[in-house]
Amino acid sequence: MTSCRDAFPAPKPAPAPDRPMTTTHVIVEDRPAHVPPGTLGDRIRPDFPILNQLPSPGRPALAFLDTAASSQKPRAVIDALTTYYETTHANIHRGVYQLSEHATAQYEAARATVADFIGAPDPHEVVFTRNTTEGINLVANAWGRRNLRPGDLIILTVMEHHSNLVPWQLVAEETGAELGFVGMLPDGTLDLVSLDALLARAPKLVAFSHVSNALGTIHPAAEITRRAKAAGALVLVDGAQSTPHIPVDVVALGCDFLAFSGHKVLGPTGIGVLWGRREILDGMGPFMGGGSMIRRVELTHSTWADVPARFEAGTPAIAEAIGLGAALTYLKGIGLERVAEHEHQLLEYALDRLADVPGVTVLGPSDPARQAGVVSFTVDGVHPHDVAAILDEGNVAVRAGHHCCQPLLREMDLVATTRASFGPYTVQSEIDALVTGLRRVNAIFNG
Amino acid sequence: MTDSIYREIILDHYKNPHHHGRLDPADVSHEETNPLCGDEIRIDVRINDGLISEIAFDGRGCAVSQASASILTDMVVGRPVTEAIALSREDLLEELGIPVSPARMKCATLGLKTLKLGLTGATSIDDDKL
Known part of the structure; x- marks a missing residue:
């Protein structure tokens, strides 16, 4: 044991969940009230190595306006991954040796950080998945297959990403459940009248995105949840586009499930989160079978581990979970209210600038407060x-x-759109580059 | 910015596509969609004595996919069906004369894929075998 331990550098102790794993980011915690928050992007941009690369010869600086597809990563996250692999990696929940215990502690600390970030009362309610898609598939399979009967109603909206549509199509086909769809108004907001009509049919589940990835619409998630719960339905919120950009608190929302992806919230790819209310998770069977999710295994049958291990079959993405913890700690250090405020100012600036470009039509809410x-x-x-x-x-x-919203675009009689999306590190000059580029588009095609 | 793919040939064919429309009746009609971007192309062909006597395409999509389909119809009209089936991706790209990045390859070859699937009746062709 001793010689084995000596062969490795002493692992760092697991960080407390509420402490950043590294401190390379520069956050002004006590910013005077008169400092405009619009400069958040300028201030934190040095933390993102990829945004500070020199462009290849002949190309201007990168204007990265595709954060809704995947966010860039701060140094704190990259360092967390590197430090973990350099000092702490071993499989978790298995080894009785120190390295494995340290890895396990860091993985579980990341779970606690996630719980804290979304206001979950109990870290056991946080299941690590690969991404939002897997989280929704987990609920569709582990809850849906067991609980849905022919004729049962699942309510979705016409604005869903394919990841919150196709899993329900599959489970509806298998169980005989029916899908009902909340409609969309011409301004890209949800038609809540059609929601009420569907809720009158005693649905089993209502699943909807908190923020539309295609249009940016912020849906009234707490209000939809309140109405759905009053109708006796379980509620799943797809938080892929909300969790990175606005404060998300599962208790305030009142939902039963929340799914989101690590890579959109400044974290690594390959890690995501499904949060579920404890009593509902406790009543669900497994999603995938394998190691870690069992209590006792016989040749012909097994019994299941407690949650969340029941839903984490096989060796999980340990480093990525720890990286996600670092990402959420970093974001919390900035404060989601400030992120939302910054991105909203960028939105208003972009809408203002785009209004000056001939031929450009902006889709989505006419009220920027809902975007x-x-x-x-x-x-x-x-x-x-x-x-x-x-x-x-x-x-x-x-x-x-x-x-990934073909039905939504079909509603708008479109095949495709161009989408610019912002993150906490986005700066105004990137929107200026967009506008310059759009004038060039016009010069080439409509000149 | 000198390597723009939006050269005159692409813009000309996009704005004034050749053999654009539908043939009804047609001996072969086939429609394909690029699942990545939703682009659609439909090609109708009339065949006489093993030759593509008439061809028409219709669809919606980016300038690269639509211009490429237009150029393709110029290449194959009046030619033997066997020759059209044997046409390679490289033959088409040479005619396009623009640098096509991997991300746009599916756009540039959507018309070719549509034509080949229609003429052969195959259910799929791997992109690297086009």
Whole structure:
């Protein structure tokens, strides 16, 4: 034992969940009230190595406006991954040796950090998944297959990402449950009248996105949840686009499940979170079978571990979970209210600048107060792919396509849009580069 | 910015596509979608004595996919069906004359894929076999 331990550098003790794992980020905790929060992007940008790379010769500086697809990572997250692999890695919940105990402690500390970040009362309610998609599939399979009967109603909305649509199509096909859809109003908000009509049919589950990835609409999640709970339904909130950008508190929302992805919230890829109310998780069977999720295994049958281990079969993404913990600690250090305020100022700036570009039509809520830092638009006579390709020639990165929301775009009689989306590190000059690029699009296609 | 793929040939074919529309009746009609971006192309073909006597395409999508389909129709009209089936991705890219990045390859070859699937009746072709 001693010689084995000596062969490794002494692992760092597991950080307390409420302490940052590294302190490379520069956060002004006591910012005077008169300092405009619009400078948050300028202030934290040095923390993001990828945004400070020199562009390749002949290309201008990168304007990264695709955070809704995946966010960039601060040094604190990159360091957490490196430090973990350099000092602490071993499999968790298995070894009785010190290294494994340290890895386990850090993994569980990350779980506690997640719970704290979303206001969950109990870290056991936090299940680590790969991403939002896996979290929703977990509920669809582990809860849906066991509890849904022919004719049972699942309520979704026409605005869902494919990840909150296709899993329910699959489980409905298997169980005979029916899908009902909350409609959308022309301004890209949900038609809550159609929600009430569906709720009158005693649904078993209501699942909806908190923020639309395609249009940026912030849905009234607490209000929808209140109505759904009053109708006796369970509520799943797809928090993929809300958790990184606005304060999300599961108790305040009142929901039963919340799913989100690590890579959109400044964390690594390959790690996500499903939060579920303890009594509901306790009553659910497993999703995937394998190691870690069992209590006792016989040749022909097994019994299940307690939650959350029951839903974490196999060796999990340990480093990524720890990296996610570092990301959430970093974001909490900034404060989600400030992130939301910063992104909202960028949104208003972008809407103002885009209004000056001929042929550009911005989609989504007419009231910016109901919109997150996502701007979806079309350019007259130019396909979004061409818009994005010409923007890329100016090193402006945006998303073009259906944003995994084909039914939503069909509602709007569109095949695709161009989407610019912001993060806490986004700065105004990136929006200026977007506008310059769009003028070039017009010059090429409509000149 | 000198390597723009939006050269005259692409913009000309995009704005004034050749053989654009539908043939009804047609001997072969086939429609394909690019699942990444939702682009659609439909190609109708009339065949006489083993030759593509008439061709028409219709669809919606980016300039690269639509211009490429237009250029493709110029390449194959009046040619034997066997020759159209044997046409390679490289043949088409040479005719396009623009640098096509991996991300845009599916756009540039959507028309070719549609035509080949229609003419052969195959259910799928791997992109690297086009």
